[in-house]
Amino acid sequence: MNVQDRRRILGPAGAKPLVFANAEAKEDKTVKEETQLNKNLSISLQRGIISNANGSSIVETSGISLLTSVYGPRSTRSMSFEPRATLNIILQSNKFDTSNLKEISNFLISVLQCCVCLEKYPKSGIDLFINFNIEDEDELVQYIPIMIMSCMIALMDADIEVSDIIGGLTIDHTAVCLGQNGDQLLGLWKDPSSDEQDALVLNETIAKCQEQYSSSRQQLIEFISNC
Amino acid sequence: MSDTKVKFPSRSIPGQLLCPVYAPTEPKVTKYTAGPGTKLIHYDANNLDVITSTRIGHVTVSPVDVEGKDDNDMILMQVSVTSDEKNDKTNSHSSKLLPKEGDVVLCRVIRISLQRANVEIIGFQNEPMPIDGGVGTNGHSVVGVNGGSGGSTFSMSQSSSDLGETFRGIIRSQDVRATDRDRVKMVDAFKPGDIVKAQILSLGDGVNYYLTTARNDLGVVFAKSDNGAGSLMYAMDWQTMTAPVTGAVEKRKCAKPF
Amino acid sequence: MSLSIAEKSYLFDSLSSAQALRPDGRLPYQFRPIEIYTDFLPSSNGSSRIIASDGSECIISVKSKVVDHTVEKDLVQVDIDIAGERDDSILVESITSLFNKIIDTIDVSKLQLTQKYSFKIYIDVLVLSTYSYPVSLISFGIYSALNSTYLPKLISSFDDLEVEELPTFHDYDLVKLDVSPPLIFVLAIVGDNIFIDPAFNESKVANNGLIISWSQGKVIAPVRTMALNNTYVKGFKPSLVQEGIDLVNKYGQDIVNALV
Numbered sequence: 115m116n117v118q119d120r121r122r123i124l125g126p127a128g129a130k131p132l133v134f135a136n137a138e139a140k141e142d143k144t145v146k147e148e149t150q151l152n153k154n155l156s157i158s159l160q161r162g163i164i165s166n167a168n169g170s171s172i173v174e175t176s177g178i179s180l181l182t183s184v185y186g187p188r189s190t191r192s193m194s195f196e197p198r199a200t201l202n203i204i205l206q207s208n209k210f211d212t213s214n215l216k217e218i219s220n221f222l223i224s225v226l227q228c229c230v231c232l233e234k235y236p237k238s239g240i241d242l243f244i245n246f247n248i249e250d251e252d253e254l255v256q257y258i259p260i261m262i263m264s265c266m267i268a269l270m271d272a273d274i275e276v277s278d279i280i281g282g283l284t285i286d287h288t289a290v291c292l293g294q295n296g297d298q299l300l301g302l303w304k305d306p307s308s309d310e311q312d313a314l315v316l317n318e319t320i321a322k323c324q325e326q327y328s329s330s331r332q333q334l335i336e337f338i339s340n341c
Numbered sequence: 342m343s344d345t346k347v348k349f350p351s352r353s354i355p356g357q358l359l360c361p362v363y364a365p366t367e368p369k370v371t372k373y374t375a376g377p378g379t380k381l382i383h384y385d386a387n388n389l390d391v392i393t394s395t396r397i398g399h400v401t402v403s404p405v406d407v408e409g410k411d412d413n414d415m416i417l418m419q420v421s422v423t424s425d426e427k428n429d430k431t432n433s434h435s436s437k438l439l440p441k442e443g444d445v446v447l448c449r450v451i452r453i454s455l456q457r458a459n460v461e462i463i464g465f466q467n468e469p470m471p472i473d474g475g476v477g478t479n480g481h482s483v484v485g486v487n488g489g490s491g492g493s494t495f496s497m498s499q500s501s502s503d504l505g506e507t508f509r510g511i512i513r514s515q516d517v518r519a520t521d522r523d524r525v526k527m528v529d530a531f532k533p534g535d536i537v538k539a540q541i542l543s544l545g546d547g548v549n550y551y552l553t554t555a556r557n558d559l560g561v562v563f564a565k566s567d568n569g570a571g572s573l574m575y576a577m578d579w580q581t582m583t584a585p586v587t588g589a590v591e592k593r594k595c596a597k598p599f
Numbered sequence: 600m601s602l603s604i605a606e607k608s609y610l611f612d613s614l615s616s617a618q619a620l621r622p623d624g625r626l627p628y629q630f631r632p633i634e635i636y637t638d639f640l641p642s643s644n645g646s647s648r649i650i651a652s653d654g655s656e657c658i659i660s661v662k663s664k665v666v667d668h669t670v671e672k673d674l675v676q677v678d679i680d681i682a683g684e685r686d687d688s689i690l691v692e693s694i695t696s697l698f699n700k701i702i703d704t705i706d707v708s709k710l711q712l713t714q715k716y717s718f719k720i721y722i723d724v725l726v727l728s729t730y731s732y733p734v735s736l737i738s739f740g741i742y743s744a745l746n747s748t749y750l751p752k753l754i755s756s757f758d759d760l761e762v763e764e765l766p767t768f769h770d771y772d773l774v775k776l777d778v779s780p781p782l783i784f785v786l787a788i789v790g791d792n793i794f795i796d797p798a799f800n801e802s803k804v805a806n807n808g809l810i811i812s813w814s815q816g817k818v819i820a821p822v823r824t825m826a827l828n829n830t831y832v833k834g835f836k837p838s839l840v841q842e843g844i845d846l847v848n849k850y851g852q853d854i855v856n857a858l859v
Contacts, residue, residue, distance in 0.1 A: 198829065198830065200829070201829075212687075212692065213692040213693070213695050213696040213699075214696050216689050216692035216693050216696065217692065217693035217696040217697060219689065220689050220690075220693040220825070221693075221823065221824075221825070223826070224807075224824060224825055224826035224832065225824075227826055227829060227832040228832055228833050228834050232829070287820075292834075292837075293834045294834060297836075297837075298833070298834030298835060298836070298837075299824070299834055299835055299836070299837040299839075299840065300807075300824075300833075300834040301823075301824045302809075302822065302823055302824045302840055303821075303823045303824070304820045304821055304822045304823060305700060305820055305821050306700060306701070306703065306704050306819065306820040306821055307820065314817070314818045314819060314820065314822065314844060315841070316822065316840050316841060316844065317837075317838070317840075317841045320837045320840065321837075324837065
């Protein structure tokens, strides 16, 4: 057997022949919960949907649906020994241009690196794919909290160790990601907006996010401790 | 553990603080170490080193045996979190995610040379594989030219996506058997396509894990005769296998079946 | 180039201690020396070459085209190329996206020629070598390139709504482009300390990075955090963001004065 040969698309491990009749019945496996967000916006969380991914999640709220899947830890083809895992996030949406999406995924990688225990997975790579469908186009920054939430659920569903459940909030076009009960800032994202004030003061925005942090994280904690 | 003041929750979620590293118990101070499913972190809010949970599951606290070292000052305890059994319906839970030192794995021989056999790891002993084991994203989505985790490292993966990539390993000729290790002929031990039970020696280099079959219960478990063209063979002794149909005898380093 | 665990630990301890000491003895707000050459590309309207003291180098060319601004809304476009990186790598694409966002804060009325036509500015950046996150270097280069840009002088009339004519230009007279391009500062957060312009070794032990934009005497959006390595990344005290912004507010003007 030759090396190139192994690049074929192999069937998934333990593949079974196609059975169409029962395709819908299998969806029962998923755990589903509806909780109320503080803005009276209902949000639906599900996990374990994608059968060939290590972990997956669907987060749905009005007008937006996010499907996140986690693959790995799996081998990378890096030639040098890496003592830690490499985290990679790929955002997919047909509504935004790719460079914008890559900038956001770069930011999400920065944030998630703070909580995923990469040192527990040497020599490997963890890939997250976020597909999102939205009805009306808004600024991408509005979706950062929900992206983080779906990544966290998918990572926990894949049983990848994370040292903290982090949360994000978006207030006045500023996304703030917090950890350790809101004491630590993990990520901040502010884009230029039309209503630019004279001096940029972010202290207040961060303080507001810290206040709302625990309530926004609560629904995620409830969801994962119930299932 | 009635003497510990620390109350451990029975279940924990990631980020939940379990205990400080040192607990002032009587008569000795207890020192907790972070086991699987937990992590030692520094908590800035009160400037304390604490052990936090890193997965959803049950908390267990067990004493640590310190061999050869009589530590009279402290009681050593290990805190760990194991995944819930009841969660197993999605099958991703409690599956092993990565091969590590000492694990016994099943692997397939890819190629052999005079010094070593290259293998790919296809499964763990007594453990389910992760759902995506070795299948990459399996066509789930188009991975960009440098997509996939391999993309962020400079390697040939930048030019392709990740189809059917498993962890790779090497069995060096001196690790094939425990005795007479300098005179091992790889062609008499393995053939490409053989399924081999091997133990992981070390994480190895960037690409390969180092594996060994130097134990009676390790070695070839499945092999086909005539370089894979013939039928499945049975082990006759630890270094010969025979095909029941043709009666052909071939040399392998066999695993003891029972 | 990589650092050993011992080197990183030494760097982290010295940078995170109360009396922080940077490996090259700089003050927290001090930049490394940079060399800038401008106007060296004969076929561009403006150009610059910027070299940092660690050997990071980048060349920038500014070209222009006359467009109908009622059709073409986007009047400034940045394109970035980094040697050794694919054009579609996450690094190149995210830096390009950041620069296209920040360049939109430029007052495009300065580019208007007539009621119908405007100049469209193309900024092409080529990073020849880089050892740390290059956005600061690129933004300084773009600043110098735009400040050395001369565009042809318009001689036809401004009001061309009714007449069907294209703008005509003077044969050799040029007008200096007068936009004040924003700058981007990279700050590294190590422990509770914050440093402007982290060098390669400082980036390797930074807990996080801050990208702060500055224009005309004050900090503007975009502001964001960015991991500068993948081993030391963790959260930090939220008040450090404001500290970083204050630092840039205080020293931004001095740094700009040094650039021209």
